Amino acid sequence: MKSLRFVSAEALASHPRVARQSLDSVAHNLYPLLFKASYLLEQAEVTRAVLGSWPTEEFRLGALLGPSSDHPVDLCDRACKACLEALVCGLADHVQLGGSHPRLRGADLTGIRDVQVQQCPCGRALGRWGRTQLLARTCSKLQAERLAAGHPMEVLADLFVTEGNFAVVMQALEPVGRAPLQLRCLAFRADSLSPGQLLRVLRLAGPGTLRRLEVVHNVRLHAGHVLQLLAQVGFPRLVALTLPTRAFDAPPACAPTPNGEDPLLAAIAQELSQMTQLTELSVAFSMLTGKIQTLLGPLRTPLRALDLANCALNHADMAFLADCIHAAHLEVLDLSGHDLFSLYPSTFSRLLGQTAQTLRVLTLEECGIADSHVGMAILGLGRCRRLRALKLLGNPLSARALRRLFASLCELPELRSVEFPVPRDCYPEGAAYPQDELAASKFDQQKYDAIAEELRAGLRRAGREDIRLSTPLFGSFDPDVRETSAELGAFLLQAFKTALENFSRALTPAE
Incomplete structure (x- = not known):
């Protein structure tokens, strides 16, 4: 009131x-x-x-x-x-x-x-990109003004920098003299920048105060770039780090070591270990087979959030996760893209047991979870009494299996959100998994609606109307992507054009 x-x-x-x-x-x-x-x-x-x-x-x-x-x-x-x-x-x-x-x-x-x-x-x-643009233009415009009050004003903001606003942000962050408005950054998102541009802007964005750094897919980094970024810029107060696809790949000129070791990854891990406040790490879509211990072992602060989606983990990686110091502190975990119940059933069960007291958000998309795995899933998830959100999109589960799973999920007192897949019953016989976007969208909508309503009715009968069900086939709402979709589309077209030109040049000598 x-x-x-x-x-x-x-x-x-x-x-x-x-x-x-x-x-x-x-x-x-x-x-x-x-x-x-x-x-x-x-x-x-x-x-x-x-x-x-x-x-x-x-x-x-x-x-x-x-x-x-x-x-x-x-x-x-x-x-x-x-x-x-x-x-x-x-x-x-x-x-x-x-x-x-x-x-x-x-x-x-x-x-x-x-x-x-x-x-x-x-x-x-x-949106965040527009707010960054507005602030940067205002700061730049005022740089020629006299300081009326005799001291500058520090403006703390979350910045979202792309090729489209890079120049004006650089001008705002690198004023000549004492600018009336001094822009500082608490959280930084980068998209469609070159590695050199990213390094330049982060050096000016106040890395000493930066808490969250998100570098997304259209920034083409390899392990050499990542090491340079961490070693040369330094982020002593960083809490959360997101790196783009294949960020740990070796540089083109780097020859593999005979014993299979990865000195660049080890050096990156050593730099991460110096960040004593780092508790959130997202490295989805990086090839990390057999390398998880190298990456996470040196970290001195237990992680609370870890995204290892589609990282091609093997049994050694899973075994390390299940027994490492981070497991007992994890609140958010994403292991999408791994056949957990088929390949590592006991190890994954042990991991869930270690995280049971803290885990709040679990994402297991496209993990090949089938009807035969539901019993194991119920046993593992039943221990996660603090779980608030479960995401299961892209798994080949039938309506019958989902009903059985949901009956057990009702026992989790803090659960509030479940993203469940379109049941197999709604697709043509023999549909293959994992599905691409086109195949995923071709299902019987009426049958899906009937099953979804049946699942909701089951929750109501159990007194769990507080659990929200959804099936976001094409991902959750992302305001940053929506805001810069036109610019990112142009960036991808230019990247495709450049790739074709390089391919054409490579063919010319052969002809």
Whole structure:
């Protein structure tokens, strides 16, 4: 329920002209309420004016939009374009206008959650890439301005850098002299950059404060690049690291060692071991057969989240995972793309036993889990009493097997989400697994709907309406990919064109 103070703030924010004229009379401790009220009502003029006159030395967006005793609704999932643009303009006004009262020295703009459906009145979102572009342009524009208040303002943000905004971000991060707005980074996502561009921008992005680094598939790294990045830049406070596909492949000119050892991977692991706060590691789609101990063994801090999807693990890798220090601390685990129950049934069962006290999210997509494996799955999952989310897409399970599995899942008290595959019954006889996107989409929709409703009815009978079921065939919503889809499409076309040209040149001498 809203407090009377917040209702009053809403009333003032709903009259922009009056609000702007009254700001000098508003008590400093009421500014946070007026800001949240203006954001809620999408009164961009008021939002800008409040930031321009912000009376204290600190502004924390996530905390101000989050639940409070005055207004319990969380607005952090509103990436409202109009409000966020007004907010950044207000910061620019603040450093330009100056004043005699205490001035804002630090603005933390992190905490916004990008969601598929915007709840703000305009319904227009400004995603992470757009926020990065807006901030970088504003910082660059102000670099020629005189510091009105005599000191710069540090702006902390989550950055998303691609080829499309690389130049303006570099300009914002590398100002000449004391810029009014100094951009710092807490979380960094990179896509469609060259290794050289990635190295350059990360050196400027404040690696000493960086907590999360996500380098995705369209940045073509090999093990030499990864080692250079970790050794030369350094990320002492990094908590989470995501590397792109095949990031541990040897450089083209690197000859394999006679004994099969991987000195580059060992060196990378040694660099990772220096990151004493690293607890989340994602290296999906890297060829790591027989190398998991080399990579994870030297780490001094137990991992809480580990993504090893489609890494071609063997029995030695699985045995190490089941017995290593990380297993007893894992909260998030992705082992998609491995035939766990067929090839390593006892080892995987031991791993689940080790993680049972901590595991919250388990992803086992395209693991070849068939009806004959459901008994083993029930025994293993039954110990994971803290499990909140289970993802099983792409496994050849029948409706009967799913009913049996779901009956056991009802016993997990904290389970809230299950992503289950389209049952085999809905596909033509003899359908092959794993499926490509085209084959996966060709199923009997009516039969699927009937089975899905039957599964939901079973949950209701068991009193587990709190478990949400879904079958996201083409992946979950990804706001970053949606926002830059056009740019990434052009990047992939150019990469394909370059590959064809290289192939053509290679054929010419042979002719």
